[in-house]
Amino acid sequence: MFSTLLQEGLDDGPDFLSEEDRGPRAVNVDLQTDATLQVDISDALSERDKVKFTVHTKSTLPNFKQNEFSVVRQHEEFIWLHDSFVENEDYAGYIIPPAPPRPDFDASREKLQKLGEGEGSMTKEEFTKMKQELEAEYLAIFKKTVAMHEVFLCRVAAHPVLKKDLNFHVFLEYNQDLSVRGKNKKEKLEDFFKNVVKSADGVLVAGVKDVDDFFEHEKTFLLEYHNRVKDASLKSDKMIRSHKNAADDINRISSSLYTLGTQDSTDVCKFFLKVSELLEKTRKIEARVAADEDLKLADLLKYYLRESQAAKDLLYRRGRALVDYENANKALDKARSKNKDVLQAETGQQLCCHKFEKISESAKQELVDFKTRRVAAFRKNLVELAELELKHAKGHLQLLQSCLGILKGDT
Amino acid sequence: MNPPPFPDTAEQEPVFSDMRDGDSDEGEDIFLGSSKTGAESPSVPQLNIKAETTDLFAEQASSTAPTVGLGTGGSSNGVQSDDDNDLFSDAHVELPTENASSSTPSGPRPAATFIPGTADMQTKSMEQLEEEEAKDTFDVDVAVTNPEKVGQFTPIHFSLHNVSHYQSSTIKFNLYLCFNNVLNNAIIPFHHYNWKLYLFLSAGDGMHAFMAYRVSTKSTLPVFRNKEFSVKRRFSDFLGLYEKLSIKQSLQGCIIPSPPEKSVVGMTKVKVGKDDSSSVEFVERRRAALERYLQRIVAHSVLLQDPDVREFLERDELPRAVNTQALSGAGFLKMINKASDAVNKMTIKMNESDTWFEDKFQEVENEEQQLRKLHIVVDSLVNHRKELCGNTAVFAKSMAMLGNSEDNTALSRALSQLAEVEDKMEQLHHDQAASDFFILAELLADYVRLLGTVRGCFGQRMRAWQRWQEAQSTLQRKREAEAKLLWANKPDKLQQAKEDITEWESRVTQYERDFDRISVTVRKEVLQFEKEKAKDFKFQIYKYLETMLQSQQRLIKFWEAFLPEAKAIA
Numbered sequence: 001m002f003s004t005l006l007q008e009g010l011d012d013g014p015d016f017l018s019e020e021d022r023g024p025r026a027v028n029v030d031l032q033t034d035a036t037l038q039v040d041i042s043d044a045l046s047e048r049d050k051v052k053f054t055v056h057t058k059s060t061l062p063n064f065k066q067n068e069f070s071v072v073r074q075h076e077e078f079i080w081l082h083d084s085f086v087e088n089e090d091y092a093g094y095i096i097p098p099a100p101p102r103p104d105f106d107a108s109r110e111k112l113q114k115l116g117e118g119e120g121s122m123t124k125e126e127f128t129k130m131k132q133e134l135e136a137e138y139l140a141i142f143k144k145t146v147a148m149h150e151v152f153l154c155r156v157a158a159h160p161v162l163k164k165d166l167n168f169h170v171f172l173e174y175n176q177d178l179s180v181r182g183k184n185k186k187e188k189l190e191d192f193f194k195n196v197v198k199s200a201d202g203v204l205v206a207g208v209k210d211v212d213d214f215f216e217h218e219k220t221f222l223l224e225y226h227n228r229v230k231d232a233s234l235k236s237d238k239m240i241r242s243h244k245n246a247a248d249d250i251n252r253i254s255s256s257l258y259t260l261g262t263q264d265s266t267d268v269c270k271f272f273l274k275v276s277e278l279l280e281k282t283r284k285i286e287a288r289v290a291a292d293e294d295l296k297l298a299d300l301l302k303y304y305l306r307e308s309q310a311a312k313d314l315l316y317r318r319g320r321a322l323v324d325y326e327n328a329n330k331a332l333d334k335a336r337s338k339n340k341d342v343l344q345a346e347t348g349q350q351l352c353c354h355k356f357e358k359i360s361e362s363a364k365q366e367l368v369d370f371k372t373r374r375v376a377a378f379r380k381n382l383v384e385l386a387e388l389e390l391k392h393a394k395g396h397l398q399l400l401q402s403c404l405g406i407l408k409g410d411t
Numbered sequence: 412m413n414p415p416p417f418p419d420t421a422e423q424e425p426v427f428s429d430m431r432d433g434d435s436d437e438g439e440d441i442f443l444g445s446s447k448t449g450a451e452s453p454s455v456p457q458l459n460i461k462a463e464t465t466d467l468f469a470e471q472a473s474s475t476a477p478t479v480g481l482g483t484g485g486s487s488n489g490v491q492s493d494d495d496n497d498l499f500s501d502a503h504v505e506l507p508t509e510n511a512s513s514s515t516p517s518g519p520r521p522a523a524t525f526i527p528g529t530a531d532m533q534t535k536s537m538e539q540l541e542e543e544e545a546k547d548t549f550d551v552d553v554a555v556t557n558p559e560k561v562g563q564f565t566p567i568h569f570s571l572h573n574v575s576h577y578q579s580s581t582i583k584f585n586l587y588l589c590f591n592n593v594l595n596n597a598i599i600p601f602h603h604y605n606w607k608l609y610l611f612l613s614a615g616d617g618m619h620a621f622m623a624y625r626v627s628t629k630s631t632l633p634v635f636r637n638k639e640f641s642v643k644r645r646f647s648d649f650l651g652l653y654e655k656l657s658i659k660q661s662l663q664g665c666i667i668p669s670p671p672e673k674s675v676v677g678m679t680k681v682k683v684g685k686d687d688s689s690s691v692e693f694v695e696r697r698r699a700a701l702e703r704y705l706q707r708i709v710a711h712s713v714l715l716q717d718p719d720v721r722e723f724l725e726r727d728e729l730p731r732a733v734n735t736q737a738l739s740g741a742g743f744l745k746m747i748n749k750a751s752d753a754v755n756k757m758t759i760k761m762n763e764s765d766t767w768f769e770d771k772f773q774e775v776e777n778e779e780q781q782l783r784k785l786h787i788v789v790d791s792l793v794n795h796r797k798e799l800c801g802n803t804a805v806f807a808k809s810m811a812m813l814g815n816s817e818d819n820t821a822l823s824r825a826l827s828q829l830a831e832v833e834d835k836m837e838q839l840h841h842d843q844a845a846s847d848f849f850i851l852a853e854l855l856a857d858y859v860r861l862l863g864t865v866r867g868c869f870g871q872r873m874r875a876w877q878r879w880q881e882a883q884s885t886l887q888r889k890r891e892a893e894a895k896l897l898w899a900n901k902p903d904k905l906q907q908a909k910e911d912i913t914e915w916e917s918r919v920t921q922y923e924r925d926f927d928r929i930s931v932t933v934r935k936e937v938l939q940f941e942k943e944k945a946k947d948f949k950f951q952i953y954k955y956l957e958t959m960l961q962s963q964q965r966l967i968k969f970w971e972a973f974l975p976e977a978k979a980i981a
Contacts, residue, residue, distance in 0.1 A: 228809070
């Protein structure tokens, strides 16, 4: 039901992402728009259980066949791209942009179902109102998921090394289905075990004290920061949910008052009708406030939760390389003392040394960039949050003042 | 003292003595004064009655504004003279037959009096009454404040120190005193001759403790002794007042505002000294409800004149009210429902020329339902806001922690500021939840209860109608019996039958009059109630909108202070 609704609204491509929402692209990241490669999601379609994104590229790079082209991609293909980065040894020294979360319309769908079941028990006005509200919610979730997928692509496109990745180019250009299937059960199980091993290893690696002060500091900082961002993200979600619930209640009060107001045409009833209208507008404002808080605050925190995890992963990989390097050193010494397989040990040690140094070098830069990005993103979002809160509060105040004026003037 | 002469009162007197038979209407009949005192039943020639009863049914009333059932309007504004007060208290009502000459028959037929026969008559008098009421402004302001916990029956130790050259000795006494001031371990010096007496008072918590409220009244009405005065009352006193008023007035069709309900849980927590926010809220809720209850009572013209009300407001010490169990919560509801069930169980449709009552009853029922629904939603809002308040507080702390671990100093400061803003938001949400509750939710709860009371009034009227109908059918039976006797020619029993008929005829008249009177009362009461309700709702909703306005103003201040901090991040 929603898909047809949204299709109508979405087929006109550029209008879909309204001016305000173009912002999300740069919401969580501070990116220099590079003329050589510009990526965005120009359109999106929501079908029964999947979302189809239209990825649009503009590039002056020679390796693309055209200067401007579009392909349709699904969420799984984004995940495939992300995983290919993670598994690529060459990128071990970079913070891999976190994968976008899966589009999740379950909550909305559930609510819609409940609404359908409860249709008999509420008045026609209430039903239409709640339906409209649900649709608005659905649309909001939809816009958010589009924004998050876009951010991922833009981060990749802005990264000096990742933007040259072949898989990325295929992703952007290949206009057939990439036939990336979701992981089957066996693969999912493998993944699960890999993660277990990784986290165990991570603990081990983290225990190794680093010679370099910078990295040691970063390790402790990131660990603490990550945990606190996680906590803040959870709490902000709860708070915003309560806010939405309160707004819903105001909606129901408005409907009730409307019913009361339509009983009669006395003075009081007219009064009720006016108050009902006022509350309806109030509710809209409160819902907007909650939505904006969600976008500017909750989403920001969620994004940096993922990014800080990616940064931690980088540190882990470096730590791993360090351990490997130290082990290789020990092996070399042992080989030299035993005077057996010295050459093998030497090459092994050299490889490890090279790998470790490469990672260290890029990691340092990545972490510095991460900090800069983070500060810029927080600044942007906090400023926008404050401005939006002010805008809504002033609007709300004006609404209340004018309404009170009218109501009192009538009596 | 003679009550002000009502036109044509005299002829109606005989029914007075019968009022007490088989009539649950033990309360004061406001026309005829108190039934408590054995009023003399004047001897009025029965002949008159007979003639009049037929007239009653046949004709239209054409008298002037019958001041039906209420001391206000028409001839007197009840509060002005003490004479009128006596009308309602235990004055003797003398119903002198000799007044018949002095009373001025205002209409062509003297019999037609209080009973407005047609709807037109009713509305005319209604309008007149309404106009008169608009002129009366009940200049009474009541406030309920200062809830204090009072320890009752607390042992007091006092020791006597003889400061003279006599050997000092300390004697401990245990005295049980009842007092109204909460003083923890106060020492009151008391001089008696050469003895110094120190009283150690300890106010107690515990199950004998109770909450005392200060009831302050400001009024320029001459009926009160002072212009401003206050007394201390406890919750059971309020319930006792309600009981007295209900017994007297509700049977006449008056709408008596109901007091807040008893709450064992809430009160127990307060008694045992729990000082948490829920007890504080409970006490505040009760205090506000008691205040509204009193304000509604004094806004009601009839009730204000009731001596019990004035006693409640003025008298320093009230006797403890007992039997308040029946008036709280479930008991009260049962009473109301019984009365309104009378309406629902009506198998015989009332033959009314005027569908006003039926329509109005339906309206009241509908409105009660609507308000109930609305109340549930407002309750939900209050809960969600409280939740929001809690979640905001938690989030603020989390933000503060995040700010601490952030190593960019400007960002760290901004995050801490954000945490502070969220803290202020928590306070804001808390205040808003309080207004949601105390202004909206309580308003709705009050009116759901009040509408129930209104339903009860309709029920009372129905019962009056039933009584009248039953009396009529009994009369019919008696007449048939008489006819039978005539035919069977039994003269000795005939006399009895004739007497029976006379009795029942007068009863029918009385009940019809009662019914009409209660109809007028109910109608007036309901109209008045609706006016008050409209005013109340408007006033409270304005108040609520104002709190919303203030919230937004505060919000603006918070975020305006934060914005430069956010912009300063580098």
